[in-house]
Amino acid sequence: MTSIDVPPTPVTEPGAPRRAGLRPLVLRLHFYAGLLIAPFLLVAATTGLLYAASFQIEKLVYQHELTAPAGQARLPLTQQVAAARAAQPQGKVSAVQPGVEAGQSTRVLLDVPGLAESTKLAVFVDPHTAQVRGRLESYGSSGALPVRAWISNLHRHLHLGEPGRIYSELAASWLWVVALGGLVLWATGRRRRFLPERGTTGLRRTMSWHGSVGVWVVLGLLFLSATGLTWSKYAGENVDDLRTALGWSTPAISTSAGDHAAHTPGAHQQETTSAISVDRVAQTAAGKGLSGPLEIVWPAESGGAYVVKEIDKQWPVRLDQVAVDSATGQVSGELRFADFPLAAKLTRWGIDGHMGLLFGLANQIVLMGVAAGLITLIVLGYRMWWRRRPAAGGLAVAPARGAWRQVGRTPVGLLALLAVGVGIFLPLMGISLLVFLVIDLLLGRRAAGPR
Structure with a gap:
């Protein structure tokens, strides 16, 4: 990585020095977060898009188990459970989900030795004949079957277990910062457009698309960041402690x-x-x-x-x-x-919305659209950096160092306190922010050369 030193944004409006000072700070943070965290966001967005589609994939792959020929009368649940128990005698029945719609099988859940944590064996029974349609592992409270469970774990921790959860927490911790920073840059820029600017080419066209796409998906990105943190390891524990302290627990x-x-x-x-x-x-x-x-x-x-x-x-x-x-x-x-307390309801709705359950297929389509939008933003962002990198003879994207002096000591102090508080609540974000600062300091000294 080369040094990033270009003149700060000029002040053209009377009485606007503070705005001019704040914008370079936001741009610098947006630049570093986008450049260094974007790979994690790209993986999260790609696997998240795949997970949003996994509900429909699951229905297609396991159509035989999930459905049963329609019939006139339903057998007693006792008989259906007995059929499942007979098909899997070493299992212990823990729950049953009766089929309620025409053509839907009954799902009997059993605890079976050797299964992974939060996993049960689901035996699917024809509610009209008590014939067993199949047996599949069922994961979590949503009852994800093997294909969806595999995709879910890919999105959650890349099949690396607890160490893999660091990637998703890092992405969720920074997603809201990148999204809000981009919104501030769009709102304080000269060309605030909801649609890409026509008749432009090259870098200007790329920037126009980047800004327009970001505005359309920013609310979705903020929602995914906030709800995604509830599943994280370190920040999630802080969220749980906060909910308990405020009486917001389910x-x-x-x-x-x-x-x-x-x-x-x-x-x-x-x-x-x-x-x-x-x-x-x-x-x-x-x-x-x-x-x-x-x-x-x-x-x-x-x-x-x-x-x-x-x-x-x-x-x-x-x-x-x-x-x-x-x-x-x-x-x-x-x-x-x-x-339920309102906070508990909001948590339930937020989690289900993040998973694509709250509004069914419409929810899943929106999630896929937001994920595709984030992927597009990342690709366009890297394209802008690549075209403006100093090695290519262009100008770096980030503004010059020292822009904080234009903001004033009081705002900078408040921002520093806010950063410390957020860093404590979101530990991985705090650690990575320190890494950014160290990198920026080292690049600055390298650019200054020997004294």
């Missing part, structure tokens, strides 16, 4: 055997016996207004309660839950989504 339903997380993946170590049938559990939940799609979760221990959950995450969402006593068949607890 409430959990109580059961008759105590506050056991009967609906938590991995809680079912053994299949429990019950005095009532799963069909009665479903009837009791229906009496409380719960309707499909549902997930009926087995008690975590003997004497516990079944937990029946609505799992319709498409808008308008249906996410009510009831606990049904395994001995009496009576409702022992209720948890209505309408009673």
Whole structure:
């Protein structure tokens, strides 16, 4: 990398020195973040686009398991679960998701030794004949089948486990900075256009497209950054601590055997016996207004309660839950989504929107569009840098050092305090920002030469 030293943006308007000073600072940060973080963003955007498409891919790949020939009458859930248990005798039933739409199979989830964390074995049963349609591993609360789970892990950590999560957290930590910085540059520039400028060529045309595309996708990028951080390792822990401190945590339903997380993946170590049938559990939940799609979760221990959950995450969402006593068949607890704290609702909607669940196919198309927009911005950004790099005889993109002096000590001090606070809350961003500063300092000394 060569030194970056060009004159700062000239001040042409009276009374605008502060604006002229702030813009070079934003441009310098936008330049370094875009140049050095863009590879991580490019991977995140590409794998994210693939994940948004994975829902439709999953339906095509596993059509046989997910569907069943339409029939007139449905067999009792007890019989369907028994068929799944017979097909996988070493598994312990933990939950069942009855097929509710015509041509949809019933999914019986079992805990089977040897599966990865948060993974269960899904046995798909024809609800009309109790014939087993297939067996597949099911990952996470969204029930991702192998293809989608593979793509999900690629997007999350590149199949590298915990070390791989650093890449995605770094991308999410800087995405909002790059997006907001680009918006500020667009808003303070001379050519604020929502569509690319016509009749331009070369670098000016590239810059016009870069700015226009960025304006159209900036809200989506900010949304993906904020929601993506909730899954991150280090920043995610800080987000969880903040939510807990402010009372924004998602409430959990109580059961008759105590506050056991009967609906938590991995809680079912053994299949429990019950005095009532799963069909009665479903009837009791229906009496409380719960309707499909549902997930009926087995008690975590003997004497516990079944937990029946609505799992319709498409808008308008249906996410009510009831606990049904395994001995009496009576409702022992209720948890209505309408009673969630607003912050918990926003978190739920944000996560589901990030995953492409909230609005179904429309949500997935929008996510693919935002991801494609981010890929386009990165390619155009590198193209601008390449055409203006000093080695090619052009001018570097970043402004000259020392622009902070035009801003004033008080604003710079506030920005420094803000950077420290953000760096503590987003540790990987704080560390990488220090790296940027060190690189910039070394380049500056190199450009100055020996004294």
